[in-house]
Amino acid sequence: MLSKKRKAYISGMKVAMYISTGLTAALVIFLVAYVFIKGIPHISWELLSTKPSYISGRIGILPDILNTLYIVLATLIFVIPLGVGAAIYLTEYAKNKKLVGMIEYAAEALSGIPSIIYGLVGMLFFCQFLGFKTSLLAGSLTLVIMNLPTVMRTTQESLKTVPQSYRDGAFGLGAGKWRVIKTVVLPGCVDGVITGCILSIGRILGESAALLFTAGFAHALNGIFEGLTSPGASLTVALYVYAKEQGEFGVAFAIAAILMILTLLINLSATFVSKHFAKKREF
Amino acid sequence: MSDIMTAKDLNLWYGETHALKNVNITIPEKSITAFIGPSGCGKSTFLKTLNRMNDLIPSVKITGEVCYNGQNIYDSLVDVNELRREIGMVFQKPNPFPMSIYDNIAYGPRTHGIKSKVKLDEIVEQSLRDAAIWDEVKDRLKKNALGMSGGQQQRLCIARALAVKPKILLMDEPTSALDPISTSRIEELAIELKKSYTIVIVTHNMQQAVRISDNTAFFLLGELIEYGETEKLFSQPTDKRTEDYITGRFG
Numbered sequence: 001m002l003s004k005k006r007k008a009y010i011s012g013m014k015v016a017m018y019i020s021t022g023l024t025a026a027l028v029i030f031l032v033a034y035v036f037i038k039g040i041p042h043i044s045w046e047l048l049s050t051k052p053s054y055i056s057g058r059i060g061i062l063p064d065i066l067n068t069l070y071i072v073l074a075t076l077i078f079v080i081p082l083g084v085g086a087a088i089y090l091t092e093y094a095k096n097k098k099l100v101g102m103i104e105y106a107a108e109a110l111s112g113i114p115s116i117i118y119g120l121v122g123m124l125f126f127c128q129f130l131g132f133k134t135s136l137l138a139g140s141l142t143l144v145i146m147n148l149p150t151v152m153r154t155t156q157e158s159l160k161t162v163p164q165s166y167r168d169g170a171f172g173l174g175a176g177k178w179r180v181i182k183t184v185v186l187p188g189c190v191d192g193v194i195t196g197c198i199l200s201i202g203r204i205l206g207e208s209a210a211l212l213f214t215a216g217f218a219h220a221l222n223g224i225f226e227g228l229t230s231p232g233a234s235l236t237v238a239l240y241v242y243a244k245e246q247g248e249f250g251v252a253f254a255i256a257a258i259l260m261i262l263t264l265l266i267n268l269s270a271t272f273v274s275k276h277f278a279k280k281r282e283f
Numbered sequence: 284m285s286d287i288m289t290a291k292d293l294n295l296w297y298g299e300t301h302a303l304k305n306v307n308i309t310i311p312e313k314s315i316t317a318f319i320g321p322s323g324c325g326k327s328t329f330l331k332t333l334n335r336m337n338d339l340i341p342s343v344k345i346t347g348e349v350c351y352n353g354q355n356i357y358d359s360l361v362d363v364n365e366l367r368r369e370i371g372m373v374f375q376k377p378n379p380f381p382m383s384i385y386d387n388i389a390y391g392p393r394t395h396g397i398k399s400k401v402k403l404d405e406i407v408e409q410s411l412r413d414a415a416i417w418d419e420v421k422d423r424l425k426k427n428a429l430g431m432s433g434g435q436q437q438r439l440c441i442a443r444a445l446a447v448k449p450k451i452l453l454m455d456e457p458t459s460a461l462d463p464i465s466t467s468r469i470e471e472l473a474i475e476l477k478k479s480y481t482i483v484i485v486t487h488n489m490q491q492a493v494r495i496s497d498n499t500a501f502f503l504l505g506e507l508i509e510y511g512e513t514e515k516l517f518s519q520p521t522d523k524r525t526e527d528y529i530t531g532r533f534g
Contacts, residue, residue, distance in 0.1 A: 169440070
């Protein structure tokens with residue numbers, strides 16, 4: 001038999017756990033619902049498909065959507081080959097395991113640095129030292145540095161999940177190192193690599209602090225090459241500008257809702273990719 | 284029978300551990316040579332020196348010579364990939380690649396530059412026939428190899444090794460993960476294959492060595508203790524340690 005005190009303790013703990021679970025769930029639901037309720041009524045085709053005009057007083061976020069797209073594309077073009085390449089070298093080729101360990105540690109430490117610091121360094125290095133001025137390209141390159149450690153680390157971890165026996169089998173048939181990596185190792189962990197990349201798209205979408213310094217606030221409608229060399233606000237930066245400097249909270253909430261939907265879609269696609277490949281591997 | 288491989292004063296270290304001590308052995312062509320000995324005696328390590336699979340472990344240091352057709356395979360001029368094509372390997376645990384049965388077999392030939400579909404089809408069928416598994420898989424060549432049973436997977440791995448037309452087949456305890464029926468099929472297969480290939484097999488199972496091998500080498504603590512015709516080694520061992528091992532006094 002449990003003592004009375006013990007019983008009270010157990011039920012007390014139970015209630016405490018229910019409350020904390022309930023609070024967590026409620027907070028998430030509240031946040032999502034609040035943003036959607038405030039934002040969705042302001043989303044209109046006009047908002048999504050035009051650029052702002054001071055003459056007619058119209059606000060459109062098409063330039064910001066395109067800027068975000070350009071930043072994501074430009075960042076991925078640099079970060080995927082660099083990150084995946086570095087990961088392949090470090091896990092498959094590098095002989096000095098001590099140095100590899102140090103690099104891994106440094107990469108993990110890097111991903112914990114506040115993004116505003118990346119922004120500051122990016123501004124000084126890309127915008128001023130390399131003369132890119134405030135531009136989407138400078139912003140993207142800053143995000144490359146920021147995302148490189150994560151892309152590299154997730155790729156490394158998925159490379160390590162490929163069983164050594166696959167590699168042995170291929171080497172035993174006389175395959176060279178690169179062929180083994182290309183035909184056995186990479187296909188065996190491609191889902192991990194893709195998932196890592198999708199999640200880093202999510203981080204690029206959500207980044208604002210690093211872009212405030214490097215990519216600027218402009219709302220001009222540009223093609224991709226023109227866009228990359230000129231300043232422009234991403235959706236997150238535009239949200240900040242509309243809310244803080246123009247007091248357009250409706251527009252800010254509309255952008256917030258769009259960003260949340262995009263984030264949700266990205267996370268869903270990451271889950272889908274890993275499930276899809278898991279199924280494929282089960283024959 | 285002429286000798287196809289010879290090891291001369293072969294020593295191997297894993298870091299500080301001296302794992303193989305002055306091993307000298309000659310392996311005759313088109314026969315089955317078995318390596319026996321207790322766990323950790325160096326028999327698998329020695330097997331892997333025969334096609335330089337130990338190169339993949341960074342801390343390994345090797346001295347001495349292993350000659351294949353008169354050429355020291357540790358010579359810097361030797362093309363390791365070509366060497367491993369000629370000296371194939373079957374591993375302890377079946378390790379088919381996570382791809383179709385067809386692609387598993389075609390992996391080796393493709394690696395060595397064969398692209399023609401007709402030729403690949405031919406090699407795949409012939410290798411699967413040689414490994415006595417064609418009839419079981421001919422209707423599902425496009426299915427993933429991981430869906431096969433363990434015994435089938437191991438025969439697939441043998442077929443995969445045969446597809447690059449090796450001269451020697453190294454087998455590292457190929458039946459230790461299999462049931463008795465699959466084991467006996469692999470043993471029959473080995474006996475069949477020795478007509479065209481030289482087979483070197485590491486085994487934990489002394490009955491297996493007796494059943495299939497022509498010559499047997501007994502390893503203990505990194506040394507080659509005794510080597511000779513299987514029948515003779517098991518009936519009249521010359522070394523006391525061999526006798527103790529094969530009569531089950533240790534190991």
